[in-house]
Amino acid sequence: EAVRLYEEEGMSYQAVAERLEIRSNTQVKRWVKKYRNGEDFKDKRGESTAWRKGRPKTKFKSVEEELAYVKAERDYLKKRYPNLHKE
Incomplete structure (x- = not known):
């Protein structure tokens, strides 16, 4: 309807x-x-998941x-950043 009004009726965006x-006339321009x-x-x-980046989610066979x-992973982070872990 928006396109018809613009094209056939000669109305502005x-x-x-x-x-x-419609909130924005920019949407009408896009249409x-x-x-x-x-x-x-x-x-x-x-529809597209192309925007997702990084490693895929790890799947586990059990809770254990x-x-x-x-x-x-915790132990690795403790070694990598020893100053963050203080008991």
Whole structure:
């Protein structure tokens, strides 16, 4: 509807945003640009996990295995940063 009002009715981005109660006229600009470029309007948020970086989450077969891993990690950090660990 926003694109139609802009393209066919000749309304400004601001006027379209106000009429349809859209917070920002920038969103209307984006929709018009997508329409003109023939792009899809489908919401793609949450589809890609490419933004995730770092090592993958470690999977454990048992609680005991996870506990051993956490203890080894703790011991490593104690050796790496001795000034942080004071008893």
